[in-house]
Amino acid sequence: MVDLFHASRGCRFNCYPCCVSFLGGRQFRPRPIDRVLEELETIENNRLFLVDNSLAQNNEWEKELFKAMIPLKKKWCSHTIEDTPEILDLAAQAGAWYVYQAVFDTSDYIRDRIKRYHEYGIKVEGTILLGLDNQTEDDIKRLIDFLLEIDLDLAEFTVLTPFHHTKTYQDLNNANRIFDTDYNNYNAGKVVFQPKHMSPEKLQNLYYYAWDTFYKGQSQEEKCLN
Ligand code: SF4
Numbered sequence: 001m002v003d004l005f006h007a008s009r010g011c012r013f014n015c016y017p018c019c020v021s022f023l024g025g026r027q028f029r030p031r032p033i034d035r036v037l038e039e040l041e042t043i044e045n046n047r048l049f050l051v052d053n054s055l056a057q058n059n060e061w062e063k064e065l066f067k068a069m070i071p072l073k074k075k076w077c078s079h080t081i082e083d084t085p086e087i088l089d090l091a092a093q094a095g096a097w098y099v100y101q102a103v104f105d106t107s108d109y110i111r112d113r114i115k116r117y118h119e120y121g122i123k124v125e126g127t128i129l130l131g132l133d134n135q136t137e138d139d140i141k142r143l144i145d146f147l148l149e150i151d152l153d154l155a156e157f158t159v160l161t162p163f164h165h166t167k168t169y170q171d172l173n174n175a176n177r178i179f180d181t182d183y184n185n186y187n188a189g190k191v192v193f194q195p196k197h198m199s200p201e202k203l204q205n206l207y208y209y210a211w212d213t214f215y216k217g218q219s220q221e222e223k224c225l226n
């Protein structure tokens with residue numbers, strides 16, 4: 001079990017499917033490092049999840065944060081961190097255990113980025129969005145093969161979901177492609193819109209295929225224990 005911790009709020013990015021900039025604000029608001037440290041020192045659990053939306057928003061602050069965390073000797077997971085050698089080295093010393101990384105294609109950019117994390121002993125949980133307009137059935141199958149090829153440690157698959165206050169919602173709604181407005185189904189595991197290159201049923205099956213194929217050799221629990 002991990003304790004949850006916030007070192008900052010807000011996200012200056014505005015990614016296509018994400019409503020965080022609406023919910024948490026578009027301005028990155030890092031907490032002062034001494035306040036962060038003061039709170040971290042009160043947490044007994046040595047496993048943390050830094051739930052900040054993205055730590056990769058201010059390199060100087062990020063470096064100071066990791067330097068300050070080194071003496072605490074905790075293990076932690078987080079969303080994306082900057083992947084320069086200096087920051088990865090500091091993150092590793094500070095106890096980086098897993099980082100989330102969006103894997104949106106099979107490019108060398110992604111391959112190299114995952115490799116860099118691994119070189120510093122940091123594991124990667126990929127977040128993989130299925131159902132984007134540029135994905136065909138073959139693209140999705142190729143993407144799953146790619147995740148296995150690059151030895152991604154864990155993968156979390158989600159179906160594109162048109163949450164309000166996102167560009168995804170605007171686009172799909174404008175094109176009358178949303179067929180389900182029961183928000184109980186907006187759990188990122190159910191298809192609620194008409195995909196561009198396949199039927200909703202096909203995309204739903206590809207979502208199950210992705211989970212089954214990635215975890216075929218080893219279950220999620222077993223991979224976590226590696
Ligand atoms: S996906 Fe992450 S980086 Fe992009 S807007 Fe949302 S929180 Fe920010």
